[in-house]
Amino acid sequence: MTETQRLIARIHEMAEKTGKSPSTLSGQLLGNGTILSALEDGKTITLAKYERAMAALDEMDRAA
Numbered sequence: 001m002t003e004t005q006r007l008i009a010r011i012h013e014m015a016e017k018t019g020k021s022p023s024t025l026s027g028q029l030l031g032n033g034t035i036l037s038a039l040e041d042g043k044t045i046t047l048a049k050y051e052r053a054m055a056a057l058d059e060m061d062r063a064a
Contacts, residue, residue, distance in 0.1 A: 008039055
């Protein structure tokens with residue numbers, strides 16, 4: 001599994017846990033609700049954005 005696939009999977013898992021839509025979480029984590037869809041279509045993001053999103057997901061997991 002690639003890092004991008006891990007991020008996509010974690011966003012979808014968090015969406016299930018929180019009851020939020022994946023696009024809502026994409027907006028919160030990545031700054032735009034359409035970035036998740038773009039990632040699923042094969043687009044990429046910067047390493048810095050990936051690391052911020054993963055750290056935010058870790059924080060959300062601890063708070064849940």
